Amino acid sequence: MVEGVIGIIVAPIVIFLIFVAPIWLVMHYRSKKQVAQGLSQEEFAALTELANKAEVMAERIQTLEAILDAEAPQWRNRA
Known part of the structure; x- marks a missing residue:
């Protein structure tokens, strides 16, 4: 057993x-x-490209928020 x-x-x-x-x-x-x-060369290039795209996107978001702040100041309180 x-x-x-x-x-x-x-x-x-x-x-x-x-x-x-x-x-x-x-x-x-x-x-x-x-x-x-x-990182390999390809990975580093991809990472650099993603970082650049993130910076551009952050600038666009800031611009959009500035436009919304000017046109609809209460938009942040809706969420």
């Missing part, structure tokens, strides 16, 4: 240690290496 329960517990642990753990370790340290290397 006890041997059956131990077998049920030991079998998944052994399978995990043989198959899953090594793959998990390799993938973990591979991703750590990529993070340590920093």
Whole structure:
């Protein structure tokens, strides 16, 4: 009875240690290496483009808010 329960517990642990753990370790340290290397040229370019678009969008929002403040001063209280 006890041997059956131990077998049920030991079998998944052994399978995990043989198959899953090594793959998990390799993938973990591979991703750590990529993070340590920093951004690639493409990623940096995409990040720069997104930052520029965010700045333009912030300016447009400020302009729209200024127009709304001038034309409908109570617009902020409606929300």
